[in-house]
Amino acid sequence: MRKCIISLSAALILAASCVEKAPVLDETLLSSPDGTLTLRFGLSTSGRPYYALNRGAEDVILPSALGFDLVDGSSLKEGFAVVGVVRDSLDETWTPVWGEEERIRNHYNEALVSLRDSLGNAMDLRFRLYDDGLGFRYEFPQENRLVYFKIREELTLFALTGDHTAWWVPGDYDSQEYNFKECRLSEISRYCEKMRIHNASQEGFSPWGVQTALQMKTDSGLYLNIHEAAVLDYPTANLLYDPARKTFQIHLTPDAEGVKGRLQAPCKTPWRTVMVCPRATDVLASRLILNLNEPCALEDVSWIHPVKYVGVWWEMITGKTKWSYTDDYPSVQLGVTDYAASTPHGKHGANNENVRRYIDFAAENGFDAVLVEGWNEGWEDWFGKQKDFVFDFLTPYPDFDLPALNAYAHSKGVRLVMHHESSSSTLNYERWMERAYTLMDQYGYDAVKSGYVGDIIPYGEHHYSQPLINHYHYAIVEAAKHHIMVNAHEAVRPTGLCRTYPNMIGNESAMGTEFRARINPGHTTILPFTRLQGGPMDYTPGIFEQDMSITAPGQSGKMHHTICNQLGLYVTFYSPLQMAADLPENYARFPDAFQFIKDVAVDWDKSLYLLAEPGKVIVTARHPKLSTLNASAESLSRLKDGRKDVICGAARFVYALPEGAHTLQGATPRDVWYVGAVGGAEEQEVSFRLDFLTPGVQYEATVYADAPEADYETAPQAYTITREIVDETKAYTLRIARGGGFAISLREIL
Ligand code: NOJ
Ligand code: CA
Numbered sequence: 087m088r089k090c091i092i093s094l095s096a097a098l099i100l101a102a103s104c105v106e107k108a109p110v111l112d113e114t115l116l117s118s119p120d121g122t123l124t125l126r127f128g129l130s131t132s133g134r135p136y137y138a139l140n141r142g143a144e145d146v147i148l149p150s151a152l153g154f155d156l157v158d159g160s161s162l163k164e165g166f167a168v169v170g171v172v173r174d175s176l177d178e179t180w181t182p183v184w185g186e187e188e189r190i191r192n193h194y195n196e197a198l199v200s201l202r203d204s205l206g207n208a209m210d211l212r213f214r215l216y217d218d219g220l221g222f223r224y225e226f227p228q229e230n231r232l233v234y235f236k237i238r239e240e241l242t243l244f245a246l247t248g249d250h251t252a253w254w255v256p257g258d259y260d261s262q263e264y265n266f267k268e269c270r271l272s273e274i275s276r277y278c279e280k281m282r283i284h285n286a287s288q289e290g291f292s293p294w295g296v297q298t299a300l301q302m303k304t305d306s307g308l309y310l311n312i313h314e315a316a317v318l319d320y321p322t323a324n325l326l327y328d329p330a331r332k333t334f335q336i337h338l339t340p341d342a343e344g345v346k347g348r349l350q351a352p353c354k355t356p357w358r359t360v361m362v363c364p365r366a367t368d369v370l371a372s373r374l375i376l377n378l379n380e381p382c383a384l385e386d387v388s389w390i391h392p393v394k395y396v397g398v399w400w401e402m403i404t405g406k407t408k409w410s411y412t413d414d415y416p417s418v419q420l421g422v423t424d425y426a427a428s429t430p431h432g433k434h435g436a437n438n439e440n441v442r443r444y445i446d447f448a449a450e451n452g453f454d455a456v457l458v459e460g461w462n463e464g465w466e467d468w469f470g471k472q473k474d475f476v477f478d479f480l481t482p483y484p485d486f487d488l489p490a491l492n493a494y495a496h497s498k499g500v501r502l503v504m505h506h507e508s509s510s511s512t513l514n515y516e517r518w519m520e521r522a523y524t525l526m527d528q529y530g531y532d533a534v535k536s537g538y539v540g541d542i543i544p545y546g547e548h549h550y551s552q553p554l555i556n557h558y559h560y561a562i563v564e565a566a567k568h569h570i571m572v573n574a575h576e577a578v579r580p581t582g583l584c585r586t587y588p589n590m591i592g593n594e595s596a597m598g599t600e601f602r603a604r605i606n607p608g609h610t611t612i613l614p615f616t617r618l619q620g621g622p623m624d625y626t627p628g629i630f631e632q633d634m635s636i637t638a639p640g641q642s643g644k645m646h647h648t649i650c651n652q653l654g655l656y657v658t659f660y661s662p663l664q665m666a667a668d669l670p671e672n673y674a675r676f677p678d679a680f681q682f683i684k685d686v687a688v689d690w691d692k693s694l695y696l697l698a699e700p701g702k703v704i705v706t707a708r709h710p711k712l713s714t715l716n717a718s719a720e721s722l723s724r725l726k727d728g729r730k731d732v733i734c735g736a737a738r739f740v741y742a743l744p745e746g747a748h749t750l751q752g753a754t755p756r757d758v759w760y761v762g763a764v765g766g767a768e769e770q771e772v773s774f775r776l777d778f779l780t781p782g783v784q785y786e787a788t789v790y791a792d793a794p795e796a797d798y799e800t801a802p803q804a805y806t807i808t809r810e811i812v813d814e815t816k817a818y819t820l821r822i823a824r825g826g827g828f829a830i831s832l833r834e835i836l
Contacts, residue, residue, distance in 0.1 A: 108149035108245070111138045116195050116215040119177070123362060125215050127199060134164040135201060135211060138245075139220055141362050144306065150243035150333070152211065152224075157236035157345055162209050166201040173197050182376070183387045183588035184662040188691035188711060192377040193217070198225075206231035212354075219361035219374045221315060226351040237347035240323070242336040242358055244312055246271070249332070250302040253612050253700045256281050257295020257324040259339045259548035260541075261288040262579050263597045265605065266612045268701050271302070272329050283604065286470070287510065287541045287549065287576075294327040295337060297579070301369070301615040301700055309369050311361035313619055315378035317581040318559055320356055321347055322550035341553055342546030356581060366615070367695035370704070375582035375619050383586045389569040390588050392662040392689040393533055395503055396448050397457030398435050400629070400667050403600045406638035407435030409460030411483045418466045420475045425463055426484050436461040437485040441502075442494060447670040449498035451684050456495065457503040457535055457665070461486045468509050472541050476509040479522035492529040503573075504534040510576075511543040512557040519561065523568040532569060533591070533663075535624070536561065538576035550578050562587045573624050573663055580621035592624040592663040599626045599667055602634060603643030607798055607825035608701050608766030610647075610655055615700045622661035627652050628683055631672040632802045646798045647825045649679050650805050653790050654827030656686045657762025658704045664688045678807055682790050682829050686760050687711070696761075696774045703822065705763040705774055712758075757783065757834035765822035769797075772820060776832070779814040785832040787812045791820055798825025811835065 111126035115137075118124070126138045126149075139147040153163025174196040179189045194214040201209045208230040213222045226232055249272045255264035256278045263285055267277050275293035282290060299313035312334065314323050321339040328335065336358070338346035347355075357378045363369045384390075401407045412428040436458050444456045461482050468476040482488045495502050504526050508515040515536075526534065538549060547553055558577045565572045566589045573592030584590045596617040597605060610625070617623055629652055631637045632645040656664060666673070666683045673680040687710035697705040757780060763772065779785060786809060793804035802825070812832070820828050 108151070109136055111136060111149050115171070115197050115199070116173075116213055118215045118217045119175070119193050119195060120217050122217045123215055123220065125213055125220060127197075127213070129166060129168065130164070132164040133166040133203070135166060135199075137213070137222065139360060139362070141308065144308070145247045146308065146310065146362050147360060148245035148247060150245040151241060152243070153241045154224075155238040155241060157238045162207055163241055165203040165205075166209070167203070168199060169202045170200040171197055180381065182585065183382065183390050184392055184591070184689050186660045186690050186693040186708070190373050190376065192373075194377070208232070214378065216374055216377070218363055218368060218372045219311075219359060221357040221359045221374065221378045223355045223357045225354040226349065228352040230351045232351050234348070234350050236345045237338065237349065239346055240336040240338050240355070244325070244334040244360065246302075246332045246334070248305055250304050250310065252296070253301040253616060254296040255616075256290055257292060257297055257326070257337065259289045259291065259324075259550050261285045261549065261576070262297060262595050262617065263576075263601065265597060265609060266616070266701075271327055271332070274327055275329075286539045289548065291324070291337065292326055294329070296325050296327065298323060298325060299616040299619040300325060300334075301612070303700075307364070309361070309363045309366050311359075311363075311369055311615065311619065313359045313361070313375060313581070315357035315359055315375045315582045316380065316586075317356040317555055317578070318583070319353070319552065319556055321552045321555065322578050323356070323358075339548050339550035341548070341551040342544060347552055366698040366700065369615055370695040370698055370706070371693075372619075376585045379582040379585040381585065382588060384566055384588065387588055389532065390571060390591070393454050393503070393571070393591065394664050394666070394688050395455040395457055396444055396453050396666050396670070397459070397503070398441055398444050399457055399459050399626075400669055401638070402435050402459060404602075404634055404638035405641045406669075407440075408433045409436075409465040410434065411463075411485070412466065415466060418464060420464060420478055423463070430485065434460065434483065434485060436483065438487050438491065441486070441491050444670065445491070445495045445498055445500050448500045451680075453500065453666065455501045455503045455533065457505060458486075459505045459507075459535075461488070461505065468540075470540065472543060472545070473509065474511050474514055474543050476511065476514065477507060477518075479506050479515070479518045480525055488529060492531070496530060501533070502531055504531040505537075506534055507537040507539060510538045510540040512554065513543055516557070516560070519564055523565060523570055526570060527568050533571040533573065534565065535573045535575065536577070538574070549576065554578065562590050565589060575624065579617055582620055584621045590621070592622055592661060594624050596623055598624065599629050599645075602645050605646060606767070607646040610651070610659065610764045611702055611704050611766050612700045614658060614660075614704060618660065622663065623659065624661065624663055624665065625655065625659055626665045626667040627655040627659065628666040628668050630668050630676050630679065630803070632798070637669060637672065644799075645802075648792050648796050648798055648802045648805070648823050648827065649676065650790055650792045650796070650823075650829060651764050651798075651825055651827035653679065653682045653829035654762035654764045656683060657708055657760050657829060658706045658764050660690070660693070662688055676803070679790060679805060682788075682831060685831055686829075687758070694778055697772055702766045702768070703763065703770060703772060705761065705772055707759055707761045707778055709759050756836055757785070759785070759832040761830040761832070762827070763820070763822060763829070764827040765825065767824060769824050769826075770822050772822060774818055776812060776816040776818070777814050779812075779832065780834075781814050784811055784813050784835045786810075786835055787816070788831045789820075789828065790830070791828045792823035792826040794821070796823040796826055798823065
């Protein structure tokens with residue numbers, strides 16, 4: 087007993103002496119291809135692995151320890167010796183199925199460091215060093231004392247050189263639906279808990295916890311970004327800051343039993359990434375996360391295509407209509423409740439007439455698809471209840487004629503997008519998944535929006551824990567077998583897996599427009615640095631009516647953006663899946679601004695990041711992938727195999743073409759560029775040049791700009807549209823209102 091009685095100060099001294107001093111790392115393991123970044127590696131006297139990262143002479147990551155604590159009380163963090171180093175390099179260029187550019191260069195130097203301890207534990211570290219960042223992961227080879235093992239915590243550290251400025255959301259095991267905070271690292275705990283919002287499912291773990299992708303800026307002006315790539319069969323990482331040591335440590339999401347990863351050798355962890363860029367625009371141009379993912383796993387990708395869509399959706403989000411059908415029952419039960427015998431409450435959004443109205447709207451305005459939510463039985467009671475058997479994803483409400491509506495849509499060259507709200511019961515979703523995807527095949531749906539609202543079933547699991555990562559992966563792979571594209575909401579934030587599974591055309595996994603008045607101005611100037619690093623977001627832009635009481639009488643709240651801000655998003659936010667989220671009647675009030683949404687492309691062969699600063703502004707120029715037009719026309723005839731009626735084809739891509747060029751047969755499209763900008767909470771003026779245009783060629787520029795009086799609070803709908811002839815010598819200085827933005831379409835004049 088006496089042994090336990092030690093004073094607090096003695097305990098602190100003991101604890102301090104247990105913290106091993108980081109070794110001086112003087113051995114360079116790798117240089118990046120052009121020598122910009124260098125990586126050092128070494129073992130401490132106790133055999134603990136450390137790495138450090140430099141950009142030229144500047145320290146970026148100070149010596150930082152690596153390793154694991156395991157659930158059985160053992161660890162993989164010291165006693166190691168280096169038994170081999172294998173170096174490699176790659177310089178390849180690959181073509182994404184869809185993306186921000188047609189060709190992506192993957193150029194790195196690599197080292198695989200093999201570590202062994204005296205017990206026979208084998209742990210390898212694979213480092214890949216790019217000119218704009220580092221990726222590294224742990225690998226556990228087959229020859230190993232470790233076979234099955236459970237992680238208590240991954241101990242990967244990121245030791246920082248100063249109290250950097252950071253853009254972050256609170257650490258959480260379930261949700262990324264937060265506003266961002268900009269502050270010094272030392273101030274995180276001051277804001278963290280206050281930033282928690284009442285979400286359907288969230289669980290924080292520390293006032294010093296943040297999520298990745300974490301964007302930082304050093305006082306010397308370097309932009310650092312910590313994230314992860316290729317998270318498969320492993321929990322999602324948060325980051326835990328230690329203000330005394332200025333370190334972030336990985337903090338994995340536990341499963342229902344508190345285990346932070348169940349591994350079986352041979353296996354590997356996701357990549358841990360540190361992006362290092364001298365300019366903010368370089369962060370947006372970096373393809374580090376995509377490059378660290380495996381190449382496309384699908385043999386046939388001809389069925390995957392970009393989608394510009396509208397939806398029977400915003401009207402439910404705003405409270406104008408409802409997902410549910412009846413108020414008759416205090417509770418409903420799958421397969422038991424007799425909806426046909428119930429009295430409709432009259433506000434069901436997904437009714438035949440309303441869906442037809444949206445299909446007509448989509449067809450008239452050149453959209454590919456219409457999302458319909460609330461089409462299936464079960465919406466009356468599930469939210470917040472953690473019920474298991476909520477939906478079967480098969481049975482429509484009595485007023486939603488699934489075959490007839492699909493036939494109607496197809497006759498107009500439009501597809502319906504399926505909606506699967508899993509109610510966060512992954513058990514139930516997996517029970518029905520095969521039948522649900524088969525139903526989609528039967529009626530010609532080729533895209534599904536899935537959702538994970540509420541606490542997860544199996545009980546105790548988290549949206550970011552390993553079993554859930556495996557569920558999301560399963561859903562994508564199974565969908566691919568049915569030629570179905572997936573857009574998952576509330577699922578884990580992505581980590582570049584869309585390179586491997588390009589049918590993953592969207593994810594939400596951040597605060598999107600559905601949060602309406604709760605979204606801070608400037609939110610969309612941060613997301614491309616953070617959430618979008620892992621893959622596209624279904625942000626659901628295009629909200630022209632900021633005042634919710636106008637969209638949905640009886641509701642309240644005003645969103646913090648101008649109309650031109652929403653237009654700018656179609657260019658600054660890359661996504662192959664873009665929604666025009668507002669109601670048709672709201673677009674009808676602003677037909678000239680709506681024209682930009684109709685025109686703008688969603689798939690690109692070139693992207694240029696003209697200006698950027700997180701929280702303040704992003705200006706992006708993009709060139710549509712015109713080659714997709716012909717490819718799509720070809721795939722239209724090729725895919726007419728009877729399994730799915732492919733009906734969109736050529737019409738789908740007409741929006742990328744200038745007026746008068748609406749024929750694909752032998753037509754050479756004229757050159758087109760789009761420029762978009764979004765701003766933050768402050769009014770500003772930005773200047774940029776059009777020197778990316780083809781020299782000597784004239785373009786008609788249509789500029790959609792915040793009017794002089796525009797302001798997100800006082801005049802959010804004030805804009806001007808001007809047309810002029812420009813060429814590559816043109817320089818613009820444009821005002822961006824508070825919460826504002828602008829959009830420009832540039833069309834070559836023949
Ligand atoms: C939350 C999603 O983000 C939203 O888009 C959807 O409408 C609701 N869940 C209902 O599933
Ligand atoms: Ca959501």
